[in-house]
Amino acid sequence: MNKIFEVPLYPYQHSSDQDASVPVRHPVVIIGAGPIGLAMGIDLAQQGVKVVIVDDNDKVSSGSRAICFAKRPLEILDRLGCGQPMVDKGVKWDVGKVFFDEREVYTFNLLPEEGHQRPAFINLQQYYFEEYLVNRVRELEAEGAPIEIRGGNKVTAIGTHPDHATLEIDTPDGPYNIEADWLIACDGAGSPTRQMLGLDFVGRVFEDNFLIADVIMDADFPTERWFWFDPPFNRGQSALLHKQPDGVWRIDLQLGWDIDKEEEKKPENVIPRLKAMLGDDVEFELEWVSIYTFQCRRMEKFRHGRVLFAGDAAHQVSPFGARGANSGLQDTDNLGWKLKLVIDGTADEALLDSYDVERIHGADENILNSTRSTDFITPKSTTSRLLRDAVLDLSEKYEFARPLVNSGRLSVPCTYDGSPLNSADALDGPIKTRPGSSCPDAPLGDEFLLPKLGNKFTLLTIDAEAPDVIEEAGVEVTRLALSVKDDKTGALQERYLGDAPSAVYLIRPDQHVAARRPSFDENLFRAAIRRATGKE
Amino acid sequence: MTDLILTPNINRADDFYAELLAAHENLSKEESDALNARLVLILANHIGDRAVLSQAIKAAQDAG
Numbered sequence: 001m002n003k004i005f006e007v008p009l010y011p012y013q014h015s016s017d018q019d020a021s022v023p024v025r026h027p028v029v030i031i032g033a034g035p036i037g038l039a040m041g042i043d044l045a046q047q048g049v050k051v052v053i054v055d056d057n058d059k060v061s062s063g064s065r066a067i068c069f070a071k072r073p074l075e076i077l078d079r080l081g082c083g084q085p086m087v088d089k090g091v092k093w094d095v096g097k098v099f100f101d102e103r104e105v106y107t108f109n110l111l112p113e114e115g116h117q118r119p120a121f122i123n124l125q126q127y128y129f130e131e132y133l134v135n136r137v138r139e140l141e142a143e144g145a146p147i148e149i150r151g152g153n154k155v156t157a158i159g160t161h162p163d164h165a166t167l168e169i170d171t172p173d174g175p176y177n178i179e180a181d182w183l184i185a186c187d188g189a190g191s192p193t194r195q196m197l198g199l200d201f202v203g204r205v206f207e208d209n210f211l212i213a214d215v216i217m218d219a220d221f222p223t224e225r226w227f228w229f230d231p232p233f234n235r236g237q238s239a240l241l242h243k244q245p246d247g248v249w250r251i252d253l254q255l256g257w258d259i260d261k262e263e264e265k266k267p268e269n270v271i272p273r274l275k276a277m278l279g280d281d282v283e284f285e286l287e288w289v290s291i292y293t294f295q296c297r298r299m300e301k302f303r304h305g306r307v308l309f310a311g312d313a314a315h316q317v318s319p320f321g322a323r324g325a326n327s328g329l330q331d332t333d334n335l336g337w338k339l340k341l342v343i344d345g346t347a348d349e350a351l352l353d354s355y356d357v358e359r360i361h362g363a364d365e366n367i368l369n370s371t372r373s374t375d376f377i378t379p380k381s382t383t384s385r386l387l388r389d390a391v392l393d394l395s396e397k398y399e400f401a402r403p404l405v406n407s408g409r410l411s412v413p414c415t416y417d418g419s420p421l422n423s424a425d426a427l428d429g430p431i432k433t434r435p436g437s438s439c440p441d442a443p444l445g446d447e448f449l450l451p452k453l454g455n456k457f458t459l460l461t462i463d464a465e466a467p468d469v470i471e472e473a474g475v476e477v478t479r480l481a482l483s484v485k486d487d488k489t490g491a492l493q494e495r496y497l498g499d500a501p502s503a504v505y506l507i508r509p510d511q512h513v514a515a516r517r518p519s520f521d522e523n524l525f526r527a528a529i530r531r532a533t534g535k536e
Numbered sequence: 537m538t539d540l541i542l543t544p545n546i547n548r549a550d551d552f553y554a555e556l557l558a559a560h561e562n563l564s565k566e567e568s569d570a571l572n573a574r575l576v577l578i579l580a581n582h583i584g585d586r587a588v589l590s591q592a593i594k595a596a597q598d599a600g
Contacts, residue, residue, distance in 0.1 A: 390573035
C-alpha cells in the first residue's frame with residue numbers, strides 16, 4: 001500500500017533561516033498545514049502576501065477525518081483556484097434516509113436549489129482535500145507566488161510582542177528562531193499555540209464516544225446519507241453510513257461513555273460490529289479506525305494582538321452537521337482580505353477585530369446547531385429520550401414531525417447580521433442577500449456569477465448606472481454591470497432584486513454583501529466602502 | 537398575536553377527559569409516557585404559534 005496519506009508531501013528541507021545570525025522576520029507565519037492552514041496560506045499568497053506555513057508533520061492527514069464539504073466552502077475553494085479537483089473527485093449526494101429501530105422512518109432530499117455552479121455537498125476524504133490544497137500551493141510556487149511549506153518544523157515556544165510574534169522551531173537539524181508580523185494558528189482542536197499562550201477554550205463536554213471506521217467495500221448501497229437511531233445492530237445508540245470516493249464508506253457508531261477505547265479500536269472488536277451492521281456476506285477491508293469524543297467550545301476571542309486563531313484551534317463542534325472544516329474555511333475567507341489590507345497599510349489593525357465579531361458569530365451559530373443535534377442524537381435524560389423517540393415515531397407517519405428530527409443540521413453559509421462592516425439595508429430586496437450575507441450564485445448564460453466576484457471589492461449593478469471604478473480610502477472598487485435582460489433563468493432577479501426594479505450591491509472580497517441600495521449614490525457608497533474596511 | 541387560552545375552551549369537557557383516560561387504559565407507564573409525548577408534539581404542531589407555545593410551557597411550569 002502506498003496511499004496518499006503515507007507519502008511525505010512536504011518533507012523537511014533545511015531553510016536559510018536556520019543559518020541566519022538574527023531571526024528572520026516574515027510578514028505572515030501560519031502554524032499547521034491542515035485544510036485551514038493551507039487554505040489560509042493560499043488565500044494570502046494569491047494576494048501577494050509572503051507566507052510561511054510550518055507543520056511538525058510532513059504528510060496529509062491520516063484517515064478520512066473531515067469528509068463532508070458544503071457548497072459555500074466549495075465556492076471559497078473556487079476563489080482559491082482549487083475547487084474543481086475537489087468537485088471532480090468528490091461524491092455528490094443530496095438524499096438522506098433516517099432509520100429508527102428496525103424501520104426506515106423517512107427519506108429527505110436536500111433538493112439543491114437550481115442555478116448554482118456547486119452542489120449542496122460533496123464527500124471527500126480529508127487526505128484528498130489536503131493533497132489538492134498542497135497541489136495548489138505547488139502551482140502558486142511555480143508561478144512565483146511567495147508561499148512556502150516547511151514540514152518537520154515543530155513550534156516549541158511563542159513570544160508575543162505589540163508588533164510581532166517570535167517562534168522557536170525544532171527541526172531534524174536542531175532548533176532555530178523566526179519572527180512574524182502576524183501569526184495565524186491553524187493547529188487544530190488541541191492547538192499547541194493556544195496552550196503555549198495559556199489561552200482559554202471553554203464549552204460543553206459531551207460524555208460519549210464514537211467509533212469511526214472507514215471501510216473499503218464493493219457494496220450496492222446507494223449514494224445517500226443513512227442515519228440510524230437505536231438500530232438492532234447498535235442498541236440504544238446511533239449509527240451513520242456515508243459514501244466517499246474510491247469505494248470507501250464512512251461508518252460512525254455511537255458507543256456510549258463507559259468504554260475501553262483501546263479495546264474497542266482493535267479490529268477483532270470492530271469487525272463484528274460492522275458485520276452486524278452490514279450483514280455477514282458483505283466483504284470489506286478496514287482502512288482506518290478511530291474513536292473520538294467531542295466538545296462544543298470556542299475561545300473567548302480569536303484575535304490576540306498579532307496572533308490570530310482559525311478553524312478548530314479557535315472553535316470546536318461535534319461532527320454532526322459537518323460544521324468543522326466547513327466553518328474553518330469560512331474563517332480563512334473572512335481573515336484573508338482583511339489581513340491583506342492591514343499589511344498594506346490600507347486599513348487599520350482594528351479591521352481585524354471584525355474578524356472576531358463575524359467569526360465568533362459564526363462559531364456560536366455552529367455550536368448552537370451542533371449542540372442541539374447532539375442533544376437529539378444522544379438524549380441526556382429519560383424524558384429527553386421519550387420526546388426524541390416520540391418525534392421519530394411520529395415522523396414515520398406524519399410529515400410535521402420530520403423537521404424536528406435532528407441527525408445533524410448541515411452546514412449553511414453564515415450571515416454576518418449586525419456586523420460593524422455592514423451598512424444599513426437600503427433595498428427592499430430579498431432577505432437572502434441582505435447586508436452580511438454571502439452572495440448566492442446565479443447562472444449568467446453559460447457562466448456563473450460567483451467566479452466574477454471575490455478577491456477584491458466589487459460594485460454589482462443590476463439595471464443601474466454607476467462609475468466603472470471608484471477609489472475610496474485606498475480601496476479600489478470595480479463595477480460588474482448586469483441586467484435582468486441577460487437573466488434567462490430569473491435566478492438573478494429572484495436572489496438579488498425581488499420586487500425592486502434595480503439594485504447596486506457593494507460586495508466584499510470574501511463575496512459577502514456589505515451594502516445595497518436601489519441605485520448608485522456616490523456619497524453613500526463611499527461611506528459604505530469606508531465602513532466595510534473598518535474606517536467608520 | 538393570539539394569546540394562550542386559559543379559560544374553558546373545550547366543548548363537553550367531561551367527554552374529552554374520559555377519552556384521554558381511555559387512550560391510556562391498559563398501557564404500561566412507559567407506553568403512556570410515550571403516548572403523552574406524541575400527543576404533546578401533535579398538539580404543539582397544531583398550535584404552531586411559537587409565542588403561544590412559549591406561554592403554554594410557562595403556564596404548565598407555573599401550575600405545578
